[in-house]
Amino acid sequence: MKQLLILLPLIAYTACAQTPVEKVSKTIRPGEVRWIEFPVQDSKNKLTCRGEEIKFAEQGNKGKAFVMESYFSNLKPFKCVVTSDGAATYEINFTVEDREYPAEQLRVDSKTIRLSPEAEKRAWEEQQVLNRIYASSERTFHFTQPFIPPLNSTVTSIYGTKRVYNKKKKGQHLGIDYRAAIGDKIPAANSGKVVFAGDLFYTGWTVILDHGMDIFTVYGHLSKTLVKEGEMVKRGQLIALSGNTGRTSGPHLHWGVKVQGQYIDGFVLVDETKKYFTE
Numbered sequence: 667m668k669q670l671l672i673l674l675p676l677i678a679y680t681a682c683a684q685t686p687v688e689k690v691s692k693t694i695r696p697g698e699v700r701w702i703e704f705p706v707q708d709s710k711n712k713l714t715c716r717g718e719e720i721k722f723a724e725q726g727n728k729g730k731a732f733v734m735e736s737y738f739s740n741l742k743p744f745k746c747v748v749t750s751d752g753a754a755t756y757e758i759n760f761t762v763e764d765r766e767y768p769a770e771q772l773r774v775d776s777k778t779i780r781l782s783p784e785a786e787k788r789a790w791e792e793q794q795v796l797n798r799i800y801a802s803s804e805r806t807f808h809f810t811q812p813f814i815p816p817l818n819s820t821v822t823s824i825y826g827t828k829r830v831y832n833k834k835k836k837g838q839h840l841g842i843d844y845r846a847a848i849g850d851k852i853p854a855a856n857s858g859k860v861v862f863a864g865d866l867f868y869t870g871w872t873v874i875l876d877h878g879m880d881i882f883t884v885y886g887h888l889s890k891t892l893v894k895e896g897e898m899v900k901r902g903q904l905i906a907l908s909g910n911t912g913r914t915s916g917p918h919l920h921w922g923v924k925v926q927g928q929y930i931d932g933f934v935l936v937d938e939t940k941k942y943f944t945e
């Protein structure tokens with residue numbers, strides 16, 4: 667028995683040494699996404715990043731997925747591991763580089779920052795509905811082409827801008843604001859399924875598209891929605907008209923992009939999909 671106990675670690679070590687895990691390195695920054703491809707052998711493959719399972723698509727013997735880093739990143743490196751039946755077969759090591767985001771000073775009436783109990787209740791209830799929507803993305807890419815920015819107009823507030831109200835830091839803007847008049851045509855940034863079309867406390871009349879694989883785009887402060895929940899839309903298809911509904915200081919389009927539960931920079935998704943998807 668004693669001999670067996672001594673032998674066991676040796677057997678385990680030999681088993682590990684026989685199956686070397688291929689390792690690659692990548693970089694990412696807070697609020698960004700990266701496309702990854704990796705070999706897959708069978709249907710038992712799983713992809714796990716930071717210990718959480720990530721949806722991926724299989725094409726031939728390749729797995730394909732997006733990896734995101736939260737805006738609220740602690741800049742710690744992390745691993746994405748591909749496993750087959752529990753054993754690691756491929757590893758992607760991410761280094762997180764810092765990204766500076768600008769700050770804008772806003773002076774507002776303190777009454778407009780504080781919400782009434784009714785407004786707070788409404789916003790909370792809507793958040794529960796949105797959480798359910800964001801947790802039910804379909805496990806397939808609904809698109810085959812790169813993402814396109816919804817408008818060509820001036821960007822009035824870029825993704826990640828820190829907002830300082832009355833000299834106290836209050837939050838950050840995790841979307842892209844475009845200059846738009848009331849009634850400007852808003853196209854879908856990519857093909858997908860309409861999972862929400864309705865009125866919300868913060869973003870007013872809003873359309874949310876599920877592009878599959880936990881990728882969503884959000885179009886806010888609209889004057890009119892032109893699509894119905896459950897409908898499939900094509901990239902560039904007219905889905906709404908811009909406006910100034912919800913909590914806004916004037917007409918504009920708020921474009922939000924959510925990947926795996928976090929708002930990321932839509933322009934990075936546009937660039938990254940341009941590299942790996944064909945027109």
Ligand SMILES: [Zn+2]
Nearest residue numbers: 841842843920
């Ligand atoms: Zn906005």
